[in-house]
Amino acid sequence: MKLIIAVIKPSRLDAVLDAVTGAGASGLTVTEVRGYGRQRGKTEVYRGAEYEVKLLPKVKLEIAVPSDIVEAVIEAITLSANTNKIGDGKIFVLDLERTLRIRTGEENDAAIAG
Template sequence: MKLIIAVIKPSKLDAVLDAVTEAGASGLTVTEVRGYGRQRGKTEVYRGAEYEVKLLPKVKLEIAVPTDICEGVVEAIKAAANSGKIGDGKVFVLDLEKAVRIRTGETDEGAITG
């Protein structure tokens, strides 16, 4: 099993949700976060005053998947979140040691699939 963590632009959320569902992911968690990467924030103007926004709004997705569909889900995220501009985000893939569905007691792949 794998845990996919993706940090993307909020404007790409709906497209990414559709893409990962189509790729076989049966569930995910979405969190609104703030951060920066290479772009180190941006400068904006408000009422004539210039100010720097250091932490930009992002969306973090956490998706537990069976190993066999992991690459397909990662590719779906990459395709749906890509605008070709700086700040599109990152995808991280980690090994997932154990998963338990609390309601039924199912473990591992049984707990993360439909």
């Protein structure tokens, strides 16, 4: 299992949700965050206005996935989040040691299967 963390542009959220669901992700967590990459937020435009501050609004997705759909979910995010402009975001992939579905006690792949 992997935990895929993606930081994307807020304007791409709906498209990314559709894409990762299509790729087989059974659940996810979304958080509104702020951040910057290598431009330190300086030259990015958000909703038409260049931001004075360095921290730009982003959306963070956390998606726990069984190993067999990791690549499909990564590809789905990459394609759907891409506007071909700076600030499109990053994907981090972490090994996931254990998952439990609280209601049933199911673990690991059974706990994150759709």
